[in-house]
Structures are given as C-alpha cells and as structure tokens.
Amino acid sequence: MSWRKEQGRAERGYHHGNLKEALLQAALGLIAEKGAAGFTFADAARMAGVSAAAPYRHFRDRDELLSSIAQRGFEQFEARLTASWDDGRPDTITAFERVGKAYLAFAREEPAFYAAMFESGLPTDANPALMAAGERAFGVIRAAAERLAALTPPGTPRPPAMMMALHIWSMSHGVASLFSRGDGARRKLPMSPDELLEAEVLIYLRGLGFPTDRRPAAKGAEPPPVPPEASSGSGVPPGGTPGGPWGKPK
Amino acid sequence: MSWRKEQGRAERGYHHGNLKEALLQAALGLIAEKGAAGFTFADAARMAGVSAAAPYRHFRDRDELLSSIAQRGFEQFEARLTASWDDGRPDTITAFERVGKAYLAFAREEPAFYAAMFESGLPTDANPALMAAGERAFGVIRAAAERLAALTPPGTPRPPAMMMALHIWSMSHGVASLFSRGDGARRKLPMSPDELLEAEVLIYLRGLGFPTDRRPAAKGAEPPPVPPEASSGSGVPPGGTPGGPWGKPK
DNA sequence: CAGCTCATGTGAACGGCTTTTACATGAGCC
C-alpha cells in the first residue's frame, strides 16, 4: 500500500497530507466535548497540528466545516435508520419501533453529529447537499410510514403516510432533544427515554387503529400481522396488552 | 411620578438608571434577530448605549444574561400555558388541545425566549432558579395530564399522568423545534405545524382510549365529556370523526 | 534529473468578542 504520510500522524513535514479529514475528526471530537457552539475552528487546527489559517484551504469558513459534519451525520443517520428498518422485517410494526429506537440510539451515541445536524443553528437552505442528505434520512422514516399506512386495519380510515412520518419524527426528535442528550437529560424521568418513546409510539399507533399487543413470535409472513379482532370488536382495550404499552399501572 | 431618567432613553448621564432591564430587552431583540448563539454581550451593551464592560455590573458573564432571559421565558411560558389551560374549561380535552396550541404559539411568537430556553446550550444544572422555573412550566402540563388521566374512560387502563405529560411535551417540543421556528421551518409541510400537532395529540389521546370526535358544543358540565359509546362499542373508528383527526384522506 | 506550477501550509495582522482591573462619576444619605 502506498502509505503517503505514514498512516497515523507522527512527524509531519510542511504538508499534512490529510488535513481535511483530520479537521473533520478533530471537530467531531470537539463538538462532542463542548457542543456545536463551543467548537472552535482554531482548536480544530491546533488539534490537527497546523496553523490557524490552514483550515481555510479546505473549508470556506467555520460554518462550512460544521455543515460538512452535519451532512456526514445525516448520511450515517440514514444508514442506521435504513439498517434498523431492515425493509420491515420481521413485521412492519416491530421494524417501525426499531427505527424509533435507532433514532434515539443515534442521538445518544453520536452526540456530535446530532448536535451538528439539529443544534448548530446552520441556515437550512445554505447547503443544498446538506438539505438533500437530511431529506434522504427523513425518506427512510417516510418510507416506513408508507408501509405502515398501507397496513391500516380494515374499517379504519387510512392516515396520510407523510403525516405519520412527520408525527413519528417529531416524537423521536422531541424525546431525543429533551431527554436523551448528554446535557439536557438531567430531568429525572420515571422511565428511560427509550421506553418513553416506545410507549409514545405504541399509543400513537393504537390511536390509528393498529394492534399493539406484544405478540410473542408471530412466525407468519407479513399479512396478517393484524389479528382478526382488530377489525371486529374494539380496536383498543380492554384486553390485549395487560396494562397498556407502559407496563402495569400501580 | 418620579421620573428617574426621563422614561425612555435620550440623554443619559454617567449612570444609565435602568441598565439591567435595558440589557435584557436588548438581548431579547438580538437573540430574536441572530439566534442565541449569534447574540453578543458587546452588542447588547452598545445597544443600551454603555461601554462593553458595564454589563458586568449586572451579570456575572454572558451566560448569566442568557440564563436570566431563559428564566423569564419560562415564567411567561408558564403564564401562557396556565391561561390557555384555564383550569380545564370548558372540558378537559378541549383545554388540553388548547395547551398544545399555546405551546406552539409561544415558540412562534417568542422565538427569542424559546431559543434561550431550549437552544442556548446552557448547562441545565447551572442555575437552580432557572431549573425551578422550567419545572413550574412543565408542572402546568403535568397538572393538565393528571386531570386528563383521571378521565380515562371506564374499562380502559389508566396511564400514568407523568408519562402522558412527558409524551405531550415531547410532541410539542418536537413539532416546535422541527417545523415551527423561524429558521428550521423551511421544510414544506402538507399541513401547518398547528394542525400537525393537533392531529398528533388527538391520535395519541385516541390511543389512550379517549373519545376524540369533535363534539359541537357539549354544554354540560365536565362529567360526562365521555359519551356513552366510548365504553360500550369500539372506542375507535369506524364512525366518529369523518376521516379521523387529519381531515379527509383523499 | 532540472525546472515549473500549483495545491497546501505559515506568519502576521485586523477587527471583534469576553473578561478583568484600575479609575471616574454621581445618587443617596449623614
């Protein structure tokens, strides 16, 4: 392998050899540490071992670095959502809830990306590529919502998939930014953010007429994940889950 | 009236006479203009017509000014939520939805306060008074949720009020920060943020077993806001609202 | 290999911000 600049770091010559990537990595670490607002262009340069002016050879300004990170974040976000959706396997509702969990997991495990994506105060329309990346990530949720909407139990009006997607996104983002981040998560909750979101989504889906009991292992194919009672009696308790999606009420 | 410093502004002497308040107002305007991150201590001082060092006689540092604004914001927020809740009149569900709308209205109409409260990146535990103010504002939602939870239709398991409050908060905050702010609201939505949140909350409440049809004017007292069918047949469509809470699906 | 060229990095400098310090002012009180 041609090793231009012996791999890691060590003695740099005049030229760094991989500054752009090094800056992105440094910035990522700094944002994780001190937030998107506290992050400093000069600090990133220092961390990469170059002068304060060097970054300007690779990014027009500080905002462009930030927006590059946000874009990268949306790409990884999309990948994780896609993976967790797994094309709706083993069944649509299970996969749908998994996407919600993946949303929170990303916010929790990649605070720097999440901050750059949603808390950096970047002008939304500044970078078209950034907006497109965000749109693709949202597309995963929308696609999942479409599959879910197509499964509305018979006798129930079918909700617009786009609306469902927006609802799910707002729930996920709301829980993530209020309760699931390093800093704002100080509030003492009666349950974990994951559980909170899961219950929220389950109640919401039930409100749309979906059966939301915890079937042990419905080995069958996708249709019917809708048990017959859904379209006959009450699509809502009593019965079904003992105590609803939030465990036993004491 | 003793007019110390002729009311508005005009020729100040050496002493301003009302600097603290002037700084708060100036900061509020600046945050509304340029965001919580873009706001500058020096700018506020300039706008108040004093030197850059003067603000330090009233605030330990920039963060304390910001956190004062956030605290004031939570107080006004609480007042507005309380007013819109109106002790649950004319009926609990109507009042509950009104609280959701008030949440969005505040985010839209007071972007500066909202930014200071939720987007300033202030360390949550820094200012106990700030945390307490936030807690009181949330208390309004929690109290409303408690009243609502007490009305769960018979035969339906009663959800924990705290959980409901957290759910409602996360929905409101999610919609507000994703779609209802000056900047991030660029996404073209199929419906207004208000409608989006209203539908979301209605579906959620339906998922908890609440009847969510639009009764024209149930003049009676609070009980029974729950029409008899709620506990007899399907607590969910078909029937009730023509098309669900999101209007006619075309 | 010599030499050219251009991407990449440097140092210095400008203006702005935050915060501190010593000093100035004057409002309120005796």
Add this chain to the structure above:
DNA sequence: GGCTCATGTAAAAGCCGTTCACATGAGCTG
C-alpha cells in the same frame, strides 16, 4: 457639604475568525 458605594469607563490581555502575502514541496513535463 461631604462620604460612600453602586454603577459606569477606559485600557489591556487573551481568544477567535478571517485575510493576505509569502513559503514549501509534490507531482508533472520535458
């Protein structure tokens, strides 16, 4: 009138973002 202390100022240190003229050397060209 004179004291005192809260309140404001000027100046300075240290940081940041950004720009510009200049330095370096990687890679091509012959």
